[in-house]
Amino acid sequence: MKVLGVSGSPTKNSNTDVLVKAVLDTTGAETEFVKLSEINVGPCIACMKCVQTNVCVINDDFRWLSEKVMEADAIVVGSPTYYGAASAFMKAFIERLYSKRHLKLLLSKKVVATLAVGVAAEQMVAQWMGDALGAGGMEVVGTMTAKGTPCWFVCGAGENCAFAIWNVYSKELSGMDFGVEGAYEGYLELLPDNKPYVNGSARFLKSYRSVEDEPDVMAEAKKLGELIKERI
Helix, strand or coil, X not given: CEEEEEECXXXXXXXXXXXXHHHHHHCCCEEEEEEHHHCCCCCCCCCCCCCCCCCCCCCCCHXXXXXXXXXXXXXXXXXXXXXXXXXXXXXXXXXXXXXXXXXXXXXXXXXXXXXXXXXXXXXXXXXXXXXXXXXXXXXXXXXXXXXXXXXXXXXXXXXXXXXXXXXXXCHHHHCCCCCHHHHCCCCEEECCCCECCXXXXXXXXXXXXXXXXXXXXXXXXXXXXXXXXXXX
């Protein structure tokens, strides 16, 4: 049995990478890990030349990656959350799998697990990936999410940025409480003079959030691997 892991994160040794690999390691199967940012897989161009053949005609790395998808019994896909959506790398990969859907639903005997890492919208991303791949015929055995490192923690200007993610998803600006400050307790302190989109004022207590430091998250990844193991 073969399980293919695909990460849509461009960050080296990212939380997304770690979780995808943790799922793979638990399956007990032959596994392979692919990082989309290290290869060239562009978006679908809607040429419809794959309708009769189920083969995408675009000449890039999807040609060999699609062969690995077809060889795999299960797939694990993981993405960071950018602008409330999957990364462009992951979006392009899923779009290109449309070539396997026409007339024959070639992915229908495969299982898939999805995971997303983010600050506030990661659940929607994990669900979207599952819905998209499920529409392609795959059996979604499970999804999971985890909190990651906001880019403002590492960009160098985050403590004074009025437009940081915690301000974007603030109750004052969005009208909803996404719980970002609570979810990052111990990592982030918003100071009294912080005002979304007017004045940024925060203190970073930790500069990086690693899923490897969170046993519950790693246990959930292993559970996904066990679900795949049961299905294949």
